[in-house]
Every structure is written in C-alpha cells, then in structure tokens.
Amino acid sequence: MTDWQDMVVGDRMTVDGEFASRIESSPFTRQEWGLIMTATTFEIENPEDEDAAEIVARTDELRGMMPEIEKVANMTPMGAPESESGSDGILGSIRDMLGLDGNGGSGGVDEDRLETAKRLVSEYAAELQAHLESQGRWDEVRAAAADD
DSSP states (O other), X not given: OOOHHHHXXXXXXXXXXXXXXXXXXXXXXXXXXXHHHHTOEEEEESTTOTTTOEEEEEOTTXXXXXXXXXXXXXXXXXXXXXXXXXXXXXXXXXXHHHTOSSSTTSTTOOHHHHHHHHHHHHHHHHHHHHHHHHTTOHHHHHHHHHHO
16 A cells, blocks of 8 residues: 555655745745645545545644744844844843734734645645646545545
8 A cells, every 4th residue: 555645755846846936925935834844734635536535735733833933034144033133132032932022912823924824835735736637646646545
C-alpha cells in the first residue's frame, strides 16, 4: 500500500514553484510560508467518490504556529527581534508579553494574517489537485488515499 502523499512529492515541488509568485505577492515571506506549510497537513476527502473527492488543507495547528511566524516577520535583517534592535526596547518586550501588540488582544495572533494563511493553503491544495488532474494522476492518487 502506497501513501498518497509519498506519491505526490514531485508534484508538490512543481506546484511549489508555480505557487511561489503568489507567496511573493502575499504578506508572507518564503520563510514564513515554510512555517505555514509545516503547520498544515493535506488530506483527500471522499477519495472513493470520483465526483466528490478533493484535497483539503487541515490548518488546525496553524493558530499555534502563528506566534513563531510573527517572530520571523519581526526579525531585523541581521536576525535580531526588532524589540532588541533598539526600535522598541523594553517597552516593546513588555507589550509583547502582555499581548498588547496591536492585534486586538487576541493573544498575539493576528487574525487577518491567520485567515490569509488559511486561504493561501486552501488555494495551494486546489492547485495541487488541479495539477494532478492535468497530469492524469488524480485517479491513481485518489485510489491510493481510499486504500489508506
């Protein structure tokens, strides 16, 4: 029995390349996108049903990853957090600890960025499925997922 995700490694690399321009025009850097993808898993829903089968992005872990993504976003070019580079100093660190970072008191998670990340991974899942379909591989991948 072959895991469907192992079957699509090369396809994902192709889609990653095609999707790169969308990431470049998003609010996320490549490094942030890498963390987003690390926190995302992909499943094929209804793999046994040819008409209803689809690749979906599971983003349950993404909220927990967002503080790390924000740390990456707030790094200076030299790799130090902005609050340590002299721009915010101790007050910035205290604001961060208290969750007073301008994100509406949401515990340090910027809800707009979270929703944007979820939308992007959903678009990526659709692109991956479209790629598999265009390559004539979707039925094979879907069948492998149904066997799992």
